[in-house]
Amino acid sequence: MRRGDEILTRKAELRRRVWDYMEQHGIARFPRPVHGRIPNFVGAEEAVRVLAGSPEWQKAQVVFCTPDSPQRPVRGLVLRQGKTLYMPVPRLASKRPFVRLRSEEVSGLRGVSSAESVIKHGKAVEIDKMDPIDLFVTGCVAVNRDGARVGKGGGYGDLELAIAYSSGAVTDRTPVATTVHDCQVLDVEIPMEPNDGPVDLIATPAQLLRTRGRFSKPQGIQWELLTDEQLNAIPALRSLLPTK
Numbered sequence: 453m454r455r456g457d458e459i460l461t462r463k464a465e466l467r468r469r470v471w472d473y474m475e476q477h478g479i480a481r482f483p484r485p486v487h488g489r490i491p492n493f494v495g496a497e498e499a500v501r502v503l504a505g506s507p508e509w510q511k512a513q514v515v516f517c518t519p520d521s522p523q524r525p526v527r528g529l530v531l532r533q534g535k536t537l538y539m540p541v542p543r544l545a546s547k548r549p550f551v552r553l554r555s556e557e558v559s560g561l562r563g564v565s566s567a568e569s570v571i572k573h574g575k576a577v578e579i580d581k582m583d584p585i586d587l588f589v590t591g592c593v594a595v596n597r598d599g600a601r602v603g604k605g606g607g608y609g610d611l612e613l614a615i616a617y618s619s620g621a622v623t624d625r626t627p628v629a630t631t632v633h634d635c636q637v638l639d640v641e642i643p644m645e646p647n648d649g650p651v652d653l654i655a656t657p658a659q660l661l662r663t664r665g666r667f668s669k670p671q672g673i674q675w676e677l678l679t680d681e682q683l684n685a686i687p688a689l690r691s692l693l694p695t696k
Contacts (some may be wrong), residue, residue: 528565
């Protein structure tokens, strides 16, 4: 088995392990089953409060957050605290793949933390017109204390970070955080490839973990690792494709 296949197999095993455990122990929350998703979990609101206690959150005025269900409380708190929210459209299926929503634009509205509401009330922005991101929050299926992460398998979380990096909105100094249940923090090695983006902060309902920073962050889009299927499905990638 080639190394790339071994990594994919190992990541699939870790995902299944976490998804099964969350379902079997009453940790999984709507939408269910959590298999095939960034899993929503009991205690997601508490995890956000833990993250909000960090200096990185308190300094941040512009927060990027994925559209995953367990990060809905993150998006809600961003807007309630008067910060600016950036969110990718699902599967990056737009030439302008990121939506910006400022807190003053949702005054008087309720429930705008859902991904659908952010898309409805936000403004799609050109990649090169994004504000500098102060904190990047991503969803995970599993993480470890080295900062390695596993997503749901589509590669979108890593591409979101890479595209934002290519725009200049994110740099290698931008802190990357995730909110997960404690059971998603694994004491095992998680294989990482050059296009995999690590995390700096892990917020759970019980604690805030600062990772060991073992892995470097990808310096933009790793074009040689993209498939034709990804290039065809994600218009923003085609618009950023280097000319020969």
